[in-house]
Amino acid sequence: MMRTHRCGELRTEHVGRQVTLTGWVNRRREHGEHLAFVDIRDYSGITQVVVDNSVDVRSEYVIAVTGVVTARTPDTINADLATGEIELKECSVEVLSAAEPPPFPIDERADNVDEMIRLKYRYLDLRRSRMQRNLRVRSQVNAAVRQAMYRQDFVEVETPMLMPSTPEGAREFLVPSRQKPGNFYALPQSPQLYKQLLMVGGLDRYFQVARCLRDEDLRADRQYEFMQLDLEMSFAAVDDVLGAAEVSVLDAAEAVTGVRPDAVPRITWHEAMNRFGSDKPDLRFDMELVELTPIFSDTGFKAFETAESIKGIKVPGGAAEYGRNKLDNLTDQAKSSGAKGMVWLKVTDGSTFDSPVAKFISESETAALIAATDAVAGDLLLLIADDWMTTCEVLGDLRNRIARPPVSEGPYRYVWVVEFPLFVGVDATTGRPKPGHHAFCHPHPDDLDLLETDPMSVRALAYDLVLNGWELGSGSIRIHDHRLQRRVFELLGIDEEEADRRFGFFLEPFKYGAPPHGGFAYGLERLAAILAGEENIREVIAFPKPQSGLDPMTGAPSDVDTAQLNELGIRLLPPAV
């Protein structure tokens, strides 16, 4: 090695030793002709080097310094630096690479620099301790989950990146075929199909740190390409899958934070919707939805008369904070997420409301409302009346908007949401139920009788893992019996011919003896981001893309040679006007 130590590891115990450090010039402080201080930096930290000022080194020069570790005099010790009790003296400095001044400071100040500039010069951004830490958190997470899976007898298998297009679900990235012009591979949205075939293939327990690609609009928690811990296990029930996945998540969390989270609680999808108005409830704060339907069973208030479900949330002390303007904004928000309206009530003296609709609410209803919500003077009540689903979703949205802290703020609250509905909503064109998760998801055994009679009430053996209101991942027990698969396809309006055409290569193997199996997958960037205290997964990805998907560093995507296109049998349309 060119160095004997790293820049962050010298201590008083090394005093007297001649050492060589290599790294970047973090900062230089000159004090006349014969004295200058140079802070040399690598990923591990910073060491102060005392040199003669005749050495011309500037910010971000790459240097090698050989010198003697010397104890600092007490008045020159820097308590803010891990290496602050020592410095390097009697130094010889070799410039390994000169550098132009960086476009932004290589320290915490760059946290406020326009992200496009950070991304254009990502290789400089990565030198900062924040990015170094975040990528190392990713690495710790990867190592921990791999170890957890090996320990549980899972086999790591790589599945293809080039696969057939399966237009269900997310929009795919397509790759033109050279050997068969006019045909395309798709990049995997997930290894779903392959991992189930691995179960048919007797692998028993599979996992992969898998790259997934989806051509959908980008968000704080979404990139075109992302990594999942993907697992599938045979002869396994829900408990087995959740248990195996949970071990890996808790191991990763412990590896990063040093603290092992408690066992992850479970709630059903129905309870999550009822109490939190969301299938990814954030358990870090209360403001739970309060059931109010019975209170208004005989109401004279027209807006509530015919509603299937009336619920509310209480904003403690919110009466003063929420003026007319803010309440109007909340009402608009409620309407845009599907409600017909929102009722707000400010509790004045503990038994009356200040509200535009107060006159429509009877005395007994007022008393019952206050009792049900445990409200006191100064509280604000927000009520929604609609069908059950809308009421829950709108209030859940309001709850998050009003009280949800940034995702990265502790404590970590993991929760399994189980028993998702098998179907969600009805396809507008076919009139058939739409699968909640996917078409191969196993119905809850207790609800099999309801499949044909009341499909919308059928629960699925499907589950999500949620952390601080972020969906980390989801999974299900799969259908392994082709007769049950047929029943589900029929409900979806897919006949045998269509099933063969769309899923044939996937269904055929199940005729040859498929073990009962199920699996799970969760996003490694999302987990790493929260564990690293970041609110955006771009911060834990070395080379992420901005919302437009255009890479400011490489210029991708780019146009290609006509010769390349010809070889692929592709001719471009003129640009749309």
Add this chain to the structure above:
RNA sequence: GGUCCCGUAGUGCAGUCUGGAGUGCACGCCGCCCUGUCAAGGCGGAGGCCGCGAGUUCAAAUCUCGUCGGGACCGCCA
């Protein structure tokens, strides 16, 4: 596809509401000084298509319209 916010020196900002010469601030950069600093200090200097294009006006960083770029969210993400 939609809603909202942002765009001024290498970087971060003030100035925009209420039009009056690129009027500035901090950091960085360049030069000089400085033997104990550590986001060193002092002095001096360079650095601008106020994102771009129209319009209104005697006059536009500032007002209007359009456009491009960025962000958060909705749609979308089985």
